[in-house]
Amino acid sequence: DHDGLLKIGHNVKTGYFAQNLEELLNEEKTVLETVDDIAAGEIRTKVRNMLGAFLFRGDDADKKVKVLSGGERSRLALVRLLLEPHNLLVLDEPTNHLDMRSRDILKQALMNYDGTLIVVSHDRDFLDGIVSRVYEFRNHSIREHIGGIYDFLRRRKIENLREIERKDITPPEKKEDDDSGNISSGRQKYLERKDYERSLRRLKNKLEKSERKIENIEKEISLIDTLMNSPGHLTEASREFYEKYRELKEKHAEEMDRWTQYTHELEVFLNEDE
Template sequence: MITVDAVKVEFGGTTLFSDVSFAINENDKIALMGKNGAGKSTLMKIIAGINKPTSGNVSVPKERKVAYLPQHLLTEDSATVFEETSKAFEGIFKMKAEIDAINEELTVRTDYESDAYMKLIEKVSELSEQFYAVEEINYEAEVEKILIGLGFLRSDFNRSTSEFSGGWRMRIELAKLLLQKPDLILLDEPTNHMDIESIQWLEDFLINSANAVMVISHDRAFVDNITTRTIEVTMGRIYDYKAKYSDYLELRKDRRAHQQKAYDEQQKMIAETREFIDRFKGTYSKTLQVQSRVKMLEKLDIIQVDEVDTSALSLRFPPSPRSGQYPVTVTELSKSYDEHVVFKNANLVVERGEKVAFVGRNGEGKSTMVKAIMGEIDFEGGLQLGHNVQIGYFAQNQAALLDESLSVFETIDAIAEGDIRTKIKDILGAFMFGGDDVTKKVKVLSGGEKTRLAMIKLLLEPVNLLILDEPTNHLDMKTKDIIKDALKAFDGTLILVSHDRDFLDGLATKVFEFGNKRVKEHFEDISGFLEMKKMENLRDIERK
């Protein structure tokens, strides 16, 4: 369907990748994987036709449609949510208007034998063929179905897009993209800012209703659920696996083991050959053998072992000061903004050492409850923090609170204590701050880099209650694994607000569900909760 042929990309004399070739077939579900900076987003933009390669080309048949959802975008503020989403059908509406205009013109013209008249007939015939090839669609019903699936309420439809956060605007763009029913959907981190229910709906849509899909995502469960093929970008080339992400990891491990064995054997042969050359280069009877081996070494292709991420540093939180038995006790707590009730008469108790997750649709009060615990908002009802509770808080805007005048190294050096000070560069390296990155000022860092730096700061502070509000946005899988392992070993109490199922799995042992203006306690882990929740979702859909 779509072919990528010998594509090469260079930036400032440095080759990002070269001789990249593969085909995307109908109904392929592809995960595009690789380390940060390997070139995944660049390759996706080339397939989308947004960027041009240094050499090589991408062939997309004229009748095929490719749609691309970038990580960051801006939605115009002049339309309502429903109007903006309906723009997905603009091309069809324009085609219908053009057909009507030409037909109107044909009825009033009388130059039936002229070339101009014949051209109009040809044009309207061609347009009509295209228009009537599009299956009959109830456009308004389609827009409504997609918007509700992505988490919007009907009451949101007539609100201006300007009233919504960047994450919700991203969903509007995603809705427009899905409604176009393209032959290839390209998604770059689509699940950032989406709640668990919306992600599940998107998974179901991509599996059952979409054509070909290529996705870049750090949400391991999402990638595993929707993809059956994995293309890895590494060290300037690609490897193509007919396997989902978790199976690809095992295949990659085997590949690297074989590469390492071949590399070791080649290096041994090179060493032996050089020893022979050095030993006999002055010996007349061995001259031809020496020359032959020198030429052989000159022509030898050195086996390369694919880069292995050596950043798997084991991080541990400092020992937690002991808190009271119940770090957080909430009694009959209610919060409203004017007429809008967020939740009413909420009760929850978090015991010392528990690791709990706050889950639910966006806007149902998860972050509001966190702000109440932090004392950042007023509320009705009771909220008691236990004895000697010391809170470490990671807010969604935590990155914006960093001192921009400091360097990366200075930011961590200012809070590191004891032996940890000797490991600052190792810790920074684990979070992908290598080489000269440590001397960069915070003000020049990207949003993702600031998020990682803010997370390191939190890891090093001695606290006994950690509250993390969407901590994994902008983090790659390796970094998430490092943080998850550190949180598992954390001996204090943990409250996690997250839509990342893979991150929560094996970490949160209890779930508080926010929805319908109340907070419900579930004693299952996230897997048990989701199994139950999927059944509830079916009833929810029936009610709607």
């Protein structure tokens, strides 16, 4: 834990993205209303473009928040934050619960952002190209490292950010049975490495499979959205579309939960074994 005093500079307007920000959206408003409420002045002219950049295109802007998936809500919360007149953004693990496509969109938007960013994240690929310095909280002190995230990792001689936490909290492993003669140290390390690689592949495959499912479900939802918004679909047959829509939304929510679980499992695995 670190304690200190925060002094906000003159004319600094701070925006904050918490991991539960999407839960605070008004479910009865449409996508467009949600962002149009906070856009002011010249920013209002950018609303449609920003929504389009975050994959809310055409009739998507007229959807109500209550029918959006978890990933869509996260994207909408980020659009709202980026359109507000802030010149300092504090982002707390902004890529949590975002699929790969949404993460890439957010990264591109932040790279084009004119203000200052403070990002709390363990995602080194996301941070690459965004940050120009890294602040390391360690041993009750704060160290500033000038340069990008990979410059910092090279200087610390580590491969990922969770390795820092592991070094700080994990005691050195005890060597056991060094003189047993049952198996050489080199052979043991080889077997451990092969087992590690198999487990890592298994976890990555589960995550990639889940992401493909999410993408396919979202395509189906988008297709039904288009059909339901077309004239002539308030017929008896349209009930099937609404039922299919509901089922797809449930499948999407379930798969997003699995994706979150697999992501957590992979993070824990890397934290324990790297």
